Structures are given as structure tokens and as C-alpha cells.
Amino acid sequence: MSETLTADQAPKLSPEERAARLEKRRQQLIDGFNAIPFIVHVGGKLVYIGEDEARAEISMAPHLVGNTFQQILHGGVIATLLDSVAGVVSMAAAYGRLKGQATEEKMRRMAQLGTIDMRIDYLRPGRGERFIATAKVVRIGSKICATQMTLHNEKDALIATGNAVFHY
Amino acid sequence: MSETLTADQAPKLSPEERAARLEKRRQQLIDGFNAIPFIVHVGGKLVYIGEDEARAEISMAPHLVGNTFQQILHGGVIATLLDSVAGVVSMAAAYGRLKGQATEEKMRRMAQLGTIDMRIDYLRPGRGERFIATAKVVRIGSKICATQMTLHNEKDALIATGNAVFHY
Amino acid sequence: MSETLTADQAPKLSPEERAARLEKRRQQLIDGFNAIPFIVHVGGKLVYIGEDEARAEISMAPHLVGNTFQQILHGGVIATLLDSVAGVVSMAAAYGRLKGQATEEKMRRMAQLGTIDMRIDYLRPGRGERFIATAKVVRIGSKICATQMTLHNEKDALIATGNAVFHY
């Protein structure tokens, strides 16, 4: 289990209490992600968040199509998922990096987290029934977090890769 | 008016007929763009298409929000608009570049047009009532089209820039 | 006089003295750039530095070739020039943004300036006798500077564009 996602280490917390607090934080990140209006509108869902990796999923649906002849995902859906899942894992990594700082300072820093830039390579047509977006932290600095992302379909075909950098 | 967007130059077409055909092609690109399912779902609209520039617009709406505290556009909305408007101007440029080729060959090439990769720089929070996405062709080659994009709000603040490359 | 008083706040400076000081700063940036070991090795030269634009030049030479059949610039030469010229204009912009802060704080911040990421679009073969790299500041924030670059040859053909982001 991640040590760096722990709450401020108040001496009175037992290991069980700490684990519970960590689990609560993760659930907050999941709930927060799944309540983002545009994510709800598109239909994405965060399914896993760890210290340096996160996964979101989306099922194919008529409103996600970019090319009606080919019935493939719009590139904007891919960009939306990859940006969002990279953002949430950056938040988890930033939280870990700020370990030892006051909770309100952590919250302030995480609230101002934003994407600096993103690159997406569209490798194959977005064909499939279900798509899995995965983001990993490549480096967490004191102000900047670098991430890499992939999008696979349910048959594990690699559809797109991404790189995004966040400030916090 | 663009010469390179003209139809195959069948000798029987008068200048008026040619202009009418060109106008028809542009309207087809506009109609095609505005019927893309994900564009409809998001709420974007192509408002101008020329030979090497295109513009699309979107109005702020609750479902486009990425950060509920700040009430700003989700980065995925920006990516969706920039990718789409760059794609349609690449189509117009590819059509011009294929001048003199058979119509069905042109159609075949344009149908296979796709984004190779895209970069977006998020410069300012996506705050505003209306957003204007502009794409320009930087270079149209025999197989590849390079584009640059911007997103401004209704007060002309530059919110994001983009670079995308398309194959056709 | 307090050490934390900047040049701008120093009451004794006349407009002439201030202009002279600014000119000295610019010359320092030019001298610093032109003394970078790898820039010397490659043969580049900074020819202009303003507050939000800079230009560097390089002359074609046998050691810069990437493709001996085509006798064109290696992509790494282009990347080297674009990264460097964007870096120096970011330094100028950061300096301006830090106006009012103590000189030593400015120096500390500028010394830690570094490239976060860079994208280059190679639009045309690097053919020519002389190449001009231009960088402009798109946005200077409190911690990050976004830039755009171009590389032209002496006939004003656009050979490459670039985007780079710097932290400071």
C-alpha cells in the first residue's frame, strides 16, 4: 500500500486508522473524478487510482462517434479520457509529494493543479466496445508532474498514447 | 475565393458554375462537421471554412465544465474542438492539393484522413461565454497536412494553442 | 540602500541610467548565449533579444548535415537552435515578470530556468545557406513560460516550427 498517500502523520493514528484515511482519500478522488460534469456527459468512469497509476473506462456509444462511416471514437473522447486520468494520478502524486505539509496547503496546491500541455499519438482507429485509459506518473517534481498515458480497447489493442505535464 | 477548392476543371463549367460547385463543397464540409455525433453531443459548430483556415464555435454550458469550483471548460472540450477544426481544414487543403485527380480518388483520400498526433498548450483557464477555435494550415504535403490552432474566448483572450498533423 | 531593492525601485536611477542597465542586461543574455559550449560547438549565434522575442542564426556547414545525399540540416541542429533561442527569450520574459523583486531572487530564479518539454514540427528539408531561429513568448506565468518558435532559411522558407515550455 502506498505510504505517500497517507494523511498527515498525526501521532495518534493507528495503522488501521491511517489505512482507513488513505482509502477515504482515494475514494474522494474517484468520486470527484466521476462527478466532473464533462466526464459525466461523455460517460467516462475512474475505476482505479493508486499512487502513480490510474485507470478510467468508457463504453462505446453512438454519441462518442467521430466518423460515422467507420463507427470509430472521436479523437476528442480519447483526449478527454487521457487528460482526465492523467490529471487525477497527478493529483495523487502531488498529494504524496506534499507529505508532511499542512492539509490546507495540500488542498490549496491540489485545487490549482492544471494541465500545462498534452500530446496524443493516434495509433489505430478507435474501434471497440470498451476502452481503458491508463495513466502513469513518469516524474513528480516540486511543482510539475510528468505523465504518460495509453488507451487500449477491450481486446488490448493499443489505440493511442499520450504525454501530459501538470503544474500544481 | 479559393481556386484550389474547385471541382475538377471540366471544360464545360462556366466561372459561375465553378463557384457554385465550390460553394457546394464548402457547405458539404460544414454540414459534415456539424453532423459528427460527438460534435453534436458536445455542442460545437463550424462557422467558417476556407482553403487554409477554419473556425468553429461553442457556447459555455454546464455539461462542458471540467472544474466545478472554477467553472471552467474541461480540457477535453478544447481538445475536441481543436482536433475537429484542424481536421476539417486539412480536408479542404487536401482536396485542393489533389486538384486534377479524379473525384472518386479525392473522395477516397479524404475519407481516410486521420489525425497522426496533436499537441495542446493550455495557456489560461477556459473561462468565458463563447469560445472560438481557429485552425490554419501550416503546410500541405502530398500525404501529410500540418496545422496550428488557437482557442480564444469572446473577449479575445488566448486560452489554448494546438498543433496537429494529419495523414490523408 | 537595502539589498532587496531592485533596480527599478532604486530612487537614484535616472531614465538614462535605467536604459543603460537594461541594455547591459540584454548584452549579458547575448554574451551568455553565445558562450554556451554546445552552441559554440554547433556554430549558432544570438543576434537579437527583446522582452518577448529573440532571434539566433547559424550558417550551413558540413558538420551540420544530417543527410549526406540531400545535404540538409540534421534535425538535432534545428532542435538545438529552437530550444536555445526559446530558453533565452523565456529568461528575458521571466526577468520582466519578476520586476520589483530583489536582484538576487531574480538571478536565483533565472539560474534554475529549464525546458519542461518541446515539440518540433519538421515541415520542409533544412536546405539553405543561413538559418534564422525566432522565438516568441506566448504566455509568461508566475512559474512557467510558454513559447513558439520558427526556423526559416535565408530565402524565408519556413522549415520548422516549435513549441516549448519552461519552468523558472
Next chain:
Amino acid sequence: MSETLTADQAPKLSPEERAARLEKRRQQLIDGFNAIPFIVHVGGKLVYIGEDEARAEISMAPHLVGNTFQQILHGGVIATLLDSVAGVVSMAAAYGRLKGQATEEKMRRMAQLGTIDMRIDYLRPGRGERFIATAKVVRIGSKICATQMTLHNEKDALIATGNAVFHY
């Protein structure tokens, strides 16, 4: 024997002869890389080339420095190595993809191979004695090759990552 028959189709080649021919091709790629004028000027060396992975190395040297205070690699050195090693592995992948086509057609296609665009993420200062650039093919299409790169130092610290796309 017809000039358009490829090595693979030539009925007279034994497995040993084929392996020898493949080894010869690899040695040609290595020799070609190590003779690129700018690579020689910088001091890089290709040390391995497989079908979908290549590695090049460079030793730290005074002329490669970008920041004299910190004695770290110039970002342009990193870009040069990553671009070049990704280019040579794209050449190997393109050669494999063109299997069955005439040798002269393969040569023609490989001679026109060029970088479309490249992104580099600078994760850590380029500190070390020796640097290893690795490129992998992410996808080889009929006209385009997508690659990912890394730069490590001799202690295996990840200094930079890259993404580049090539046309051929």
C-alpha cells in the same frame, strides 16, 4: 534473376545466407548512422539495432554542456540523439514492413524517410558520464512509423523521454 525479386523471395538463399544478408543490412544501418556528419560532430554512436529497438550512446564531453554552472548536457544533444536513434529504428521497421517489395523500391522509400514531428520531455538534468538513448517502434504503418524514446545516464536515471513520428 529478376531485379525486382527481393532477398526473401530469392529461391536460392539458404537460411545461413539470409541471416548473413540481414546481418549485413544491420551493419549498413550502423555504419550509416555513425557516418552522419552531425552525429560525428556531436560524438554519438549507434551500438545496437534490432527490428523494433535501437540504442545509441554518447560520453559526456566539455563541448556538450548547455549550462556551465551545472555542467549538464545541452537539451539539443538529447534531441539530436533521440531523433537519430528513433530515425534509424524507423528505417529498420520500414524495411521489415516493405518485405516482399523490390529492393530498389525499399531503398527509395527508406531514402525519403524523415521526421514529421518530435516531442521531448526533459525530466531531470542531464548529469552523468555516459548517456544511453533507446528508441522503440510503437507502430509501423504503411506510410508512418511512431516511436518512443528514452535517455538514461550510466546509473540508469531517466533523464528524458521522447515521441517522434516518421514518414517513409
